[in-house]
Amino acid sequence: MRVVIDRVSKTYADRRGQAIEALRDVSLTVESEEFVALVGPSGCGKSTLLNVVAGLTRPSAGAVELEGDFAPGRSATAMVFQESALFPWRTVQANVEFGLEELGVAPAERVRRAREHLALTGLAGFETRYPHQLSGGMRQRVGIARALAVDPAVLLMDEPFSALDAQTRRLLQEELLTIRERTRKTIVYVTHTIQEAVWLADRVVVLSRRPGRVLATVPIPLGRPRTEAQLVEPGFVGAVERLWSLIKAEALGALREAPA
Amino acid sequence: MSVRVPVPDRTRVLERREHPVVRVLALAGLLVLWELVTRTGRVPSLFLPSPLDVIQSGVEMLRSGELVTDVLTSLRRVVLGVGLGALGGVSVGLAIGISRLAEAVGNPLIAATFPIPKIALLPLLILWLGIGEASKVAVITLGVFFPMAINTYAGVRSADPLLIRAAVSFGAGRWSLIRKVLLPSALPMIFAGLKLGAGTSLLLLVAAEMIAANAGIGFLVLHAQNLMETTKLMVGIVLLSVLGVLTHWLLVRCERAAIPWTT
Structure with missing residues (x-):
């Protein structure tokens, strides 16, 4: 199942009635059986984007379409x-x-x-x-x-392991990788942990801080099935470094902003 | 100079021991004290009959059948009143919790009528429904209706938005949402309302039976006072205490069975 996110924007009103632009013109296609991770600084609208894909949030502009076979x-x-x-x-x-x-x-x-x-x-x-x-x-x-x-057809995961302790998180990440090998699900995974994104995903999409736009898409040069040995491979380390350098400036900016 | 001292034990302040024996003794002590006071002969039994006399009198009244009639009459009124009040209260509470329109209609009406002491409505209810059972059941129904409606409403409104979103993400429709998320969310509050309502129901029962009745525990108490039969009066009061304790115990058991997910 393909997920086609086509020029999605989302503006909503906060409690004081001020307009907050969460997403601006986000386009992204997730291929069938692909594992895509969305990363970005806190408050960048990555969860909003996931909710739009889930049909839980109506986009202000643009649309999300699913392409594939629908069975009852x-x-x-x-x-x-x-x-x-x-x-x-x-x-x-x-x-x-x-x-x-x-x-x-x-x-x-x-x-x-x-x-x-x-x-x-x-x-x-x-x-x-x-x-x-x-x-x-x-x-x-x-x-x-x-x-x-x-x-x-598409499994959506919104920071599923971020509330867990580090050891449990690691174990569940491994389990998720095993489940992915078995079920071959198309997965969209939101996280703020770069290492997690790189280890799990085929492609990591970086969103900018508000209003969230696609800053970069980084393909992960690691084969599947994933093994722990890959955590020290140059491909892993390089991707983590590259993503951090992309996010760092954004995260610094987000840090100085008033809390969302 | 260096010395070695033990770490001070600060746990004593935090300690709260259980006292199971004292629990029993407190109640037994009161009864013994009561009996002793009456034995001194300083207090006339018209003011304070001895507990043993009260028990004896209770057994006699049970044998003669007068107690059974009064208790059954009262129980019937309470069960009917609480049942109708709970049913109405939960229905209205759900409606105003779920629908904004129902909320707009119901909230101001409830806010305006809730503060009225329900017993003040009894004369009006007697005028409308007659002096028979209907007016007594109705006043209890009203007394139970309000805490049930208000608590159910609060329970529905406090449903976790995340759970609502989770249900919707799996395609839950409006009816599913009500049945599988909002109603179970409200259950703990509904039971809290039921406990409140049960207390109110006894109060209203006795008041109504004292105002206009020829049977029931409230009638028994008032009638015994008129005849200066203080022992019988006390039997009625003890009976009310027992009834209150039993009702609460029963509700707690029901609550545990209905809400197995809370520890």
Whole structure:
């Protein structure tokens, strides 16, 4: 499934009614099975862009189109949120079934598909737990299972691991890479960590600070499947350096700005 | 000169021990004290009958059947009133929490009528509905309706926007959103309202039964006072305490069953 983001702009009014230009004329095409990471300084509108792709935010101008085969019982996009956003009143199993319910999948099939994705994300045996009984890392896995269960054409991830501790984050990044190898999903991934973006993605798109524009697109010269050994390869280190030099000036500017 | 001293133990201030025995003793102590005071003979039993007499009197009234009639009559009024009030309150609370239009209509109406002490409406309700059961059930219904409506509304409005967005991102429609996100979000507040309402319902029950009734616990208390039967009066009061404690216990059990996701 291709994602075609065509000259998207977004201006919204903040609490005091002042117009904030979050995105200006962003164009970007994510190819089928491609893993694209969006990076940029805080408040650069990368999450806004993801929300536009998810259909959760209406762009002020421009449009987003999806190109590919649409099968029934399948969702166009599914989102993994930063704070997991699990329903506290649903068990792990019921959380993963949520999207399937909304797609109108039959109960028996829902159970089967939820089980399958719980196994994929290492959650077998946790079906009857409630989110508050799980660690942050486990909750994020449930969030990923919930998104994958609807078999989305495009998987959208909004800083999914940024609230986790460094070790858990690293483990979940590896799991995500394994899941990507298995499912070959088209993935759009928002992060503010350059290393994470380079290690996970095929291409890293740098957005400028507000109003967010595409500053640069950096292809990552690392083969797949990704291994830990690649973290010290010149290709990895070079890409990180290059991205940091692009973002540094923007981040400095963002630092001096009033908080968004 | 260097010395070695132990780190001061500062945990003593933070310590809060459980006292399970004292809990029981406090209640038993009150009863014993009460019994002792009545045994001295200094207090006439017309003012303060002994707890043992109260228990004995209660057993007798249970045997003769007069207690059963009063309790069942009162229970019926409370159950009907709380049931209707809760149903109406939750429905209205959901409506004004979800729809801006319903909010615009409902909020000012509730704000204007909520502060009225509900018992003040009883004469009017008797005028409209007659002196029978309907007016008593209605006053309890009103008393329960307001805390339920207000709490349900607050519960719906406090639903986590992130969860709403998550549900919408999976294609949830309006009805799905209400049933699967807003209603469960509001459940803890709904139960808090139910507990408040249950307390109010007992208050209104007794008041209504004292104003116009020929059966019920409130009637029993007032009637016993008229006949200077202080022991029977006390039976009624103890009964109300038991009823209040039982109701609360029952609601807490229901709440745990209905909201298993909170610790």
